[in-house]
Amino acid sequence: MKKNTSEREYFLDSIRAYLMLLGIPFHLSLIYSSHQWAVNSYTPSDTLTVLNDVIHAFRMQVFFVISGYFSYMLYERYESHRWLKVRLERVAIPLLTAFPLITIPQFFLLKNFTDRLQDWDNFNLYEKINVGIWELVSHLWFLLTLCILTCVSFFIFKKIKQIKKNRIPFPISRMTTLGKVSFYIFIFSLFYALLQRTILIIDPDLLFNSLFNFVVLQSLFYLPFFVIGAYAFKYEWLKQLFLKPSPYAFVGSLLLLIAYVANQHLNTKAYFSPELDTIITSLVGILMVNVVFSSGHYLLNSHSVRVTYLVNASLFVYLVHHPLTLIYGAFITPRICSNGLGFLLGLVFVFSIAFMLYEIHKRVPLLRFLFSGKPQH
Template sequence: MKTTTVQREYFLDSIRAWLMLLGIPFHISLIYSSHHWHVNSVAPSWWLTLFNDFIHAFRMQVFFVISGYFSYMLFLRYSRPKWWKVRVERVGIPMLTAIPLLTLPQFIMLQYVKGQADKWHTLSGYEKYNTLAWELISHLWFLLVLVVLTSIGLILFKNISGGIASGRVRWLQNITLGKLSIIFFFLGLVYALIRRTLFIVYSPILSDGLFNFIVMQTLFYAPFFILGALAFKHQNLKQLFILPSRGCTLGAAVAFAAYLANQRYGSGDAWMYETEYVITMVLGLWMVNVVFSLGYRVLNFQSARVTYFVNASLFIYLVHHPLTLFYGAYITPHITSNTLGFISGLVFVIGIALVLYEIHLRIPLLRFLFSGKPQNKRPDAVAQSK
């Protein structure tokens, strides 16, 4: 077994938790945005649409960089079989737990909310499978992608370690944000061409839920996952992200403006989606610098309260989605103000999620199922925060 130990990166823990918890305002604002969702308010709000677009444009790219960073850190600590087992258990068990306990009841509720419960028997076998793939995986898709990336990581991380040992990756010693931007721009183009080719050859495959999650999402986020692993090993690469860059900040602002323009003026029958992926590929890279440098300055400290939310973030994210849809279906129609509805939704969802988190902490089986690791007692952070 490997025994590599490193200093705790508190700011990365905090950023990861904040990115997870941003899923709550993201989905609540989706109710009040101009984007079509499971449930929507009567009239959309322009500022909540803008807020929703901003979160959506970069959040998961930065999240997967952090996931790759910590995944490679653990790869150096454990033997390969144990590393794969630990990583898959910690993301796979919560995903499998959430499907019957959260997304299945959520799907049943939505069938009645949308008035489609009586139409289920009219669907073909494939339509039923594909509907269940989209609806049961739902907001858990990133956990499935992490399982895939972890499995691929057995080979990728081995090659990274081998390249480091043999000196084949010396080019990273002279890497700059400009060079990385060019690399990620071309990666975005390659992804766009793959998607367009699939669209031309056999477009229905892009509507298949499992194919979308396992193949397309994995292909898009793999560069960020690998970037995180490289940043762990190469301090000069990590320094590029924790030192503020005016170019990245300005570039991210311009890229977000381009993202908004594409959303408004692009056509789904043309190249709108391909253009979006190129934009969000480079925008995600630049936002890694913006988020990491800001987090390094203001979040790089240990705190019992912060640790509490770091520990709670995954559970809260898992349960927030059905709570948000319940709020949107049954409470939103009774609140005329979109802003008031958004704020009330945050209070409703976060409040109930925290109560459920505290309840689950007191039940060992639920603690295991929602964390993927056995716990004989409640986390120390919980006791310290009280």
């Protein structure tokens, strides 16, 4: 049975949609960056490399805070088993749909038209399975992570709901300032970095195991952001820490983004580059929650037909943008000499075709269901 809850907050819907759509400039800039990807331009662009790094540094941490917020909001609205069913339907059905319709065709595109899988015939069985999982999950990893966090939160949210509002648990009770929230995220990131280094010493091959990365490492990294989002719904004062503009968060985020870019391009694994990456992205992620929430609350907290359209379209557009980006990179990028022009034309190419496909899919009830997980009436 549904329970009454507060009205949905438009700015969070808008932010979540824009974060999803940022996946398009992220992957397009990856083509023109100095990072090795499935497809790359002949010469990398420093500007687009920095753009790619900046988007990658904070986007998904903020996304999972919002996901935790909305997930717990629905948990307060539904009976727990009904909540689990609804949440898994809306996440797992698009995930399972995207495998045969998007990532399997994408796999053959990579194998036949890029250098990504040029050694496929020389792989042993384990390597083929491992690489196959990497490529089939691909950009759908966040849906898989949401499925896992939803299952874990079935038990976590039950505990959160049982907490009386005047008996705040540790460490949430200590998170009375944004600095203290950042401190506990920093402690978690140290633990996670230590786990990374330990695995690297004991069994380095495990770090390259696709299932272990997707199921364990990714889920563990984003779990605290997801849970903080849930607590932000339960405790208004915690949400206000993210809504009140903080110049310290803005400056701190800027410095951490600079540190992230420097660590990406000037540091090596021998000097704890992956571990520093974990610490930096954890801190910049939580500080950018404040920057994004406060600016979004000021600019986007109103109902808009245009934004509602983007909110409804964002998941589908994100799901189909990746193969479109690969097609653009494999067949069109080599024909354009200018990186800047290629990037801009890529945005036009991917956005226009993705929204065209969205309009087509809206007219087919079965596709609407498969890509949203929502019953069609």
